[in-house]
Amino acid sequence: MDSQVKAQFPDEQSPDGRFVRQEDRFRGWVSADGHTGFPAVAGRYQLFVSLACPWAHRTIIMRKLKRLEAAIPMTVVDPIRDERGWRYGTHFLSELYLLSDPTYRGRITVPVLWDMQTKRIVSNSDDDILRMFETEFNAIGDPEPDFYPAEYRTEIDALNEEIFRELNDGVYQAGFATSQTAYEEAAYRVFAMLDRLEERLATRRFLFGKKPVETDWRAFVTLIRFDPVYYSHFKCNLRRIVDYPNLYGYLRDLYQYPGVAQTVDFDHIKRHYYYTHDDINPTRIVPIGPLQYLEMPAGREHL
Ligand SMILES: N[C@@H](CCC(=O)N[C@@H](CS)C(=O)NCC(=O)O)C(=O)O
Structure with a gap:
């Protein structure tokens, strides 16, 4: 074993130095017909995201493209976390996790889909949230475009x-x-x-x-x-x-x-x-670049 250094997330590190991501804890499902106990209605669910996080980013994109912005309010956490985890205003995301499961000891992650009615987390799985936005809210948002075609x-x-x-x-x-x-x-x-x-x-x-x-x-x-x-x-x-x-x-x-x-x-x-990520970049210096020219024409319409 050539790994003696401190890992970013020690509980998720294998003895040979590999990062082994934790499982998602909350896997509830919002359904169009409500049979799962979480009916797809406007104004009941709130999405908690970080704009930095790629997993959360997918749910932000889907919420926007399926026109669910009015139906599902969104809270953006601060990009900088300390040892208390993600924060929004005077609150911490950990509060929502502990209200949902007082025994929760895993990492507090975004995205979170929160049920304002029962005051518990429906899901902290980006895969599931993405899919719910795509398939279960068509009566509320926009059924077109279809990002999961049969x-x-x-x-x-x-x-x-x-x-x-x-x-x-x-x-x-x-x-x-x-x-x-x-x-x-x-x-x-x-x-x-x-x-x-x-x-x-x-x-x-x-x-x-x-x-x-x-x-x-x-x-x-x-x-x-x-x-x-x-x-x-x-x-x-x-x-x-x-x-x-x-x-x-x-x-x-x-x-x-x-x-x-x-x-x-x-x-x-x-x-x-x-x-x-203190263990990777202890100086916390944020690089200036790069230039990406993302507004340049894509030139792919002919394909
Ligand atoms: N498996 C989660 C992954 C989410 C995740 O790892 N999010 C990161 C941000 S990119 C996070 O919240 N990390 C909190 C922490 O590291 O303490 C999902 O499917 O949504």
């Missing part, structure tokens, strides 16, 4: 799983590794995944063709943070996204999708990562 569901689920493992979580595996071996394995896998996506995007505008689906937004939240954060802070530095012609155009295309740029806050993103 004809692609099996393939969407499979690619989601691969992108989660190799890319979304992969960058964290590289960044939170406390052994050289664990880091290298994870970082090479991240780039193998980026290479596969680069190839897939040579002939398709989005991952499943002419329109973005859920998988595209799941990839987007990692790609948009890649050059500013994961490249340097998490040491995923074989290449940048701007070095991949297809991925860079694709990133700009998604960024320019109506409403999406407003969900991206580079100040929160950069301050959060560079300031909060």
Whole structure:
């Protein structure tokens, strides 16, 4: 074992220096017909997010694109956390976790979907929240566009799983590794995944063709943070996204999708990562770059 250093999250570190992410604790489900005990109605649920967090970011995008902003109020936590965890105003997110389960001892994470009526957390799983926003609120929000089209569901689920493992979580595996071996394995896998996506995007505008689906937004939240954060802070530095012609155009295309740029806050993103992971960046210096030119035309409409 070549890992003697302190891990970012010691309870989630394996003996050989790998980061093993904790399971989501709250997996309740809001349903269109209410059979799960949480009916999809306007004004009952509140979404707690960090603008820095990629997992939360997906739910913010879906809330916006499905036009659920009026029906589901959103609270944004401060980007900087101390040992008391995520904070909003004078409150801490831990209060919601402990009200829901007084025995909860895990990490307090965003996103959280909170039920204002029963005063408990419905879900702290970004996958589930994303899916609920997509499929259960169609009578309240906008049924179009459909980001989980029936004809692609099996393939969407499979690619989601691969992108989660190799890319979304992969960058964290590289960044939170406390052994050289664990880091290298994870970082090479991240780039193998980026290479596969680069190839897939040579002939398709989005991952499943002419329109973005859920998988595209799941990839987007990692790609948009890649050059500013994961490249340097998490040491995923074989290449940048701007070095991949297809991925860079694709990133700009998604960024320019109506409403999406407003969900991206580079100040929160950069301050959060560079300031909060003390074991990775103890000086808390936030780098000045990079320039990304995300407003440049994507040039992918012909695909
Ligand atoms: N599995 C969670 C992951 C959420 C997560 O890890 N969020 C991070 C921010 S990117 C967090 O809240 N971390 C709190 C902490 O590290 O104490 C989900 O599916 O939503």
